[in-house]
Amino acid sequence: MRTRLPLLAQERWYERARRGYARGWEPVQFVDRIQRYLTLLEWQPGEAVSQSATVTHAPAAHGAPAPETSSHATPGA
Numbered sequence: 001m002r003t004r005l006p007l008l009a010q011e012r013w014y015e016r017a018r019r020g021y022a023r024g025w026e027p028v029q030f031v032d033r034i035q036r037y038l039t040l041l042e043w044q045p046g047e048a049v050s051q052s053a054t055v056t057h058a059p060a061a062h063g064a065p066a067p068e069t070s071s072h073a074t075p076g077a
Contacts, residue, residue, distance in 0.1 A: 002028055 005024030007013040014021040 005022075005028055008017055008022035008024040
């Protein structure tokens with residue numbers, strides 16, 4: 001598919017296609033970018049999200065103060 005999709009932008013090929021002209025290079029670039037991003041995420045050491053780091057509260061309403069997120073806060077500090 002990587003080699004065939006971009007051909008749909010060439011008149012020689014899109015005249016024969018059932019649906020005509022297509023910017024076939026765009027999906028190829030899209031997949032390349034996703035694969036590069038995945039590689040970047042796999043490369044990052046220790047950046048995986050753990051179960052304890054997930055948010056367990058609903059976001060604050062507009063204009064309301066956000067709830068305290070630190071479990072290590074000391075009273076009166």
